[in-house]
Structures are given as C-alpha cells and as structure tokens.
Amino acid sequence: MSIDALIIAFVTWFVICYFIVLNGGYLMLNLLAIFSLRRRGEERILDDLPQAYSGLEPPISLLVPAYNEASTIASSVRSMLQLQYSEMEIIVINDGSRDDTLQVLKDEFGLLPFPEAYRVQIETKPINGIFRSTRYPNLRVIDKVNGGKADSLNAGINASRYPLFCGVDADSILQRDSLQKVVKPFLHDPTVVATGGTVRVANGCDVRGGFLTSVGLPRNIWALFQVVEYLRAFLFGRLGWSAINGMLIISGAFGVFRKEAVILAGGYRPKTIGEDMELVVRMHRVLRERRQPYRIEFVPEPVCWTEAPEDRATLRNQRIRWQRGLSESLSSNWGLMFSRNGGVPGWFAFPFMVLFEWLGPLVELGGYVFMIIAFALDWISWGAAGIFLFVAIGLGIMLSASGLLLEEMSFQIYPKGRHLAWLGLIVIIENFGYRQLNSYWRLVGLWRWATQKEASWGVMTRKGSWQRK
C-alpha cells in the first residue's frame, strides 16, 4: 500500500472512530442520566406537596448583573421578588450601563443611596454607589464602573450577606419555586458547593408577570432546533456528569454557589466570556488540589427559561461566544487534566470536554470536508463515504432521540401530541445541516479564541414576543 493510501485509510478510520467514541461517550452519560431520573421520578409525590419552611434553609443572595437592560430590568426584578423562598436578598449590579437602567430601578423601586460598609473580598472595578429600596428591604442595587459580567458578579459577591448566592441573568424567566428546587442538594449534603438547574427555551411559551404560564413550542425553526439541543445538553449531558460528580458547567442563567468556596477559588475571572464554566472548572481544580471533599450537583427539574435567538446572525454570535468561553475555561485550567487527585473531573470530564467539545468542531468539520474531497478525488469509494455519513448522522439522530426520551420519561413538559411529533421531526432534520453549521460556528469561535480578541458583554437580539405583561 502506498503512503498516500495509508494516510487516507488512517484519516478515514480516525474520523469514523472519533464519531463512534464521541457518541458512545454520550450514550454512557445517557444511561447515567436514566438512572438518576428514575430515582427522582419516584420522589415526585413529595415534590407535588406544598412546601413548608422551618426558617433554617440557607438564605440566598440573588445576584443580577445588568448592562443596558432598561427595558426589561424592572419586570425581571419584580418577578424575582415574587420567588418563593424563606430568606433571600436581591442585588442588582448595574455594570456602568449607558442607558437608563439605574434610573428605571430608582423610579420603580424607590431606591435611596445606602451607606454600606462595602466589603472587598474580591477586587473589582470601582463602586459608584450602593442603593437600597425603600419598598423592598431585601433589594439593593450596586452601581459600578463597567467591567463586564464576571466583574459585576464579583461586586455582587462582595456585597452579598448570605452564605449562598445565585447568579441570575436579568432576562432569565424563573419559576416561583426555582430557588427551592435548586437549593435542595445544599440541604442534604454540607459538601455541596454549587448546583445548577435545567434551562429551557422560552420561545413559544406564554409568560405573564415574569412567570411562565403555559408551555409551547416556537414556530421559528432556529428556536426549534435549540429546544432539542437544550434537551440533549441538560437532560443527559449535565445530569450524566452530575451523577459521577464530573459536571464542568453550570449555566450562568441560573446557578447557586456556596460563597465561601467561590471566594476560595478567587471569584469569577474578569475579562472572560464563559465566566460561568470557567468558575466551575476552577472550583474543581482548586478543591481537588486542596483535597477538600465537595460535590457539584445538577437539578434536572426545569427551573429557568430563556429566550433563544431566532435569527441566524444572533445564533451564530452566541455559539461563537460559547466556544470562546469553553476555550478560555479549559485553557486556564489545564492543571486539572490528569492531575494526581483529579478524580472524575480531571480524568474523564475534562479530557472528554477537550476531545469532543473543544476540538470537536475541528474534527467533525474536518471529517466532513475530508470525506467530500476524498470522494471527489476518488481516494475513497462511495461506499466508505456513505458509511461515514450513515454513522455520523445515525448516531446524531439516536442521541437527540434519547434526549427526547429522557424528557418523556421525566417531566413531559410539552403537553400536546403535536409538540412531540414536531420535536421528533426536528430530532431528524437538525442532523442535516444545522449541526454541521453549528460546528462551523464553533470552529470560528475556536479561531477567534486562538487569535485572542477582547471579551465584552454579548449583544443578544431579544424579541420577547411570547411575553405578556
């Protein structure tokens, strides 16, 4: 066999084996998630009963970073004030907004300057002032010089009074019992340092008074693709890793952290795009280095809903940013990989992320391009090219279908038969173009990370057409 033929054979097999191992890994996560969901399903009788408080639940500080959110901030804060929890405070951090965010907050909530003895535990950009609501004693607003989302969260941590804090995006739609659900692991296990909940796509749903009132599917095809993606990412991606304490991501849209552990790890890293993931990976690394027992848990119940982009350009930007965030999180915590006390995060989760999430777009797109070129130049037979597509697309559909199965086994959020039929259809058609496009966007993200362009608050075009007053 000639050298050329050997190279072609090697690349062909590398690509095919990569797809098989990648999907095999996800399949294992899927099995772990099934076990986890079954056990939770058995306890549903208890979840359905009204919850009582003893007053001993750990109090929570809700941190809401806001940058140019004048149009939505008042309704977001109002809905957060209605969350059911025994003791909480809300701290909105106005990160040097250029619009009227601060003025809206002052007018809506009767803010007055408050002479707070501000405690610097993590360095941040300077604070211009701290305000407290005259109507809601548990609402404070920090006005600070612009420094990005991570810097805002750090300022919120400094001002927070409670042992747990919850980072919430200003545009997140929570459920009244979201905090109750996501804080549960902290109650049962003192070693829990962070929990995250399932985030779902709000497009197509009915939202009134800041809360979700009925679930539906979006009509927009981009948003529909994302519904299936979120099912896959949260229901078996995170739940599977959580079962073996290897979860590396907690969504910035809604996650609860033990403040002490976050400060120990150094707080959020400023100038980072994926500050949520970077913090979690760093917490793993630091706590593992210190040999401190800890758990980072995932709560599969849907606790947070978010508006997904409905146009290609916004979605593209979002995915590019996510990939850059992933790159930053992994590259700044290489020490975790294969470290002596790395455990599941260091020996499995981190390498899995590097191989399949970080470098994934390169191999996936490279694989497709190689197969097309190799077929066009007659390096490989049509049969081999066909088998490549058959395996890649077949396994992709199988994984998405398993995400849908987990949803049907557990929460059955989408009530109508036609919802299920639509999702079934999307599970198939997303594999013919959308996933490949997504890989391309992620590859662009990887490139931009490699060329090190400066990070900033992301611009997200939100329509909010599903939201009613």
Place this chain on the structure above:
Amino acid sequence: MSSTLSDPLLAAAFWTGFGALIVTLLLAGEIVNLRMALRRRQRRERNTLAKWRPILNAAVIGEIPDALPHLRRGERTIFLKFWVHLHQSLRGSASAALNEVALRLECDVLARDLLRGRRRAARLLAILALGYLRDRKAWDALQQQAASADSTASLQALWALVQIDRKEAAATMMPSFIKRGDWALSQVVNILQEAREDCAEVLERIIPELSNDRLPRALQLAEALRADLPPAMQAVLLRHEEIAVLAAALRIVSSPAVADDVRAHAAHADWRVRVQAAKALGRIGGREDVATLLRLLNDPEWWVRYRAAQALAELPFLGRAALERMRDEAADRYAADMLTQVMAEKEMA
C-alpha cells in the same frame, strides 16, 4: 456495497450505524409508548377523581356518605395520592373525616402492603398515608424505614412516626436526628415542630453525653426548636474547646447568668466565636458590655464588626444620639462606616 463491507473496519462502522438506526427506532417506539401511557394514566386519574372527589369533599364538610363505593384496584394509588394532597391542607375534624373514609376503605391495610412492597414511589406514598392515618400498627415498619439509608424515605418515615406518637418518636429517634447528616436540619426541624417540648426534654438529657462531633448539630437543633437549656448546662458548653461547639453554644445563650463566659469569648482567636459572642451580648448584655462591643466594632473581620454594630443598635438603653456619638468618636474608619450602615438599616426597617 458488498466489496466495501468486506473491509472489516468499514463493516464495523456500517453495523454501528445500523445499530444506531435500530436503537433510534426503538427509542421512537418507547417515546410513543410513554406518551400513550401518560394519556391512559391521565384518563384513569380523571375518572378516579370524578368518582372520589365529591365524596372526599363532602367528607371534609362533615357529610360522609353512609355507603361508600368500592375502591377498585386500579383506583387505589390515585385515590391515595389525592387523599394525601387533601390532608396536607386540612386539620381537625376535616382531617379526622378523611381518615374515617380511608379506614372504611381499608386504606390502612393497603398502605401497609405498599410499605412492604419493592416499589420506592409506592413506599413513599404509603409512609405519607400511614402518617396521616396515625397508624400504630405500622410503627415498627416505619421505624425500619426511618433507619434505612434512603434519606428521603427515612425522613418521611420520621415524620410519620412523629404523627403517630410524638413523645415516643422524640425519645427513640433523637440519636438519629443528631447522627444523620443526610437529614437536612431544616426538614428535621419542620417535622419536629409539633414535638418541640418533647424534643427539648430529650435534648437536655442527652446533650451532656454527646461526643464533640455530634454536639454542634444537637445544639443547632436545640436552637431551632427554641429549647431553653439550663444556665448550668449553657455555662459548661461555653467552656468547651471545640470552635464549632463554642459557636453553636453561643447561639443558644439566653441567660444573663452566663454573661461572664460570653464576654470572655469576645477576645477569642477565632472570628466565628467572636461573631457569636457579639450577637449573644446583643441579647443578654447590659451597660457594662458597651465597651466590649465597641472593641468588637474594630475587629478585622467584617461580620464581627457588623454583628457588634447590630448588637449596639439593639441595646434598649442606647438611642440614636448615643450611636451617632460613638460613630463620631470612633478612631477606626471601618467601625464608623459599620455603625453608619447599621443605623441606616434600622432607620429604613
């Protein structure tokens, strides 16, 4: 195609893809099956509730029918779930009437059967039902559940035992309340609220015998249940060497008789002790403690300064003018800032 498949690696890839296709079809079948099962379950629930809701609603207002319909096998779990739900929001005669209906339908027997079964969800439902029924016959089985490693089932069993006999539950289960770290303290306290006095008696008896690692949780429990431990016991605990025990002991201090022990801890090396000492002085302190609290106001730890300022602001004999004077005379800027903050908080409250 056949020549392609003669290559073993390509054949393996092909069969992997084929396997994925088959699994996908099976998954699709299972999804449809689950959805149909959901529809059937919803239909059965609707029919069962249509039959039993009027009867239970009538029972709640004291109109239990003389003859009750037969509780069919397929209706049992749905009925029991609905019955438990109703119970959750009812007390007194309405609750007794629900129990009467359930006993006439032999739900106690059903629940005991479910408790013996292997299905965890059914066992959890049975535990709740037996608790509401105050079923003495299930005591031993519930105690077994309460001792199991399953945190959720054991905690629910504890609740059921308290419903059946709060005094005996407090006496027999207290070591478990303290030992089991997997039982969330907030939930234990919720369950024990109804047995508060019984628990206080038991706690007072067993605290002197507890080891250092068990004491903090026992003291947290005492604090949450507002169990007033005798001053002599408080004094002994305040001389403990363990930081966690000391901090927990300071939290339950309620008697001025131990004020000297509390004052001694205001200069403790560990800030977690100093912060609790400041809080305790706010509760039991007098004029002689102002100087100690002013000293704590200069503490390097933010929380100690904050609690000291709060304690000063809570002292009934110190008015706003006195606090302002203290602030103006404070040599330390951090102390002055903290007093300013606490005065503003008090004003806005």
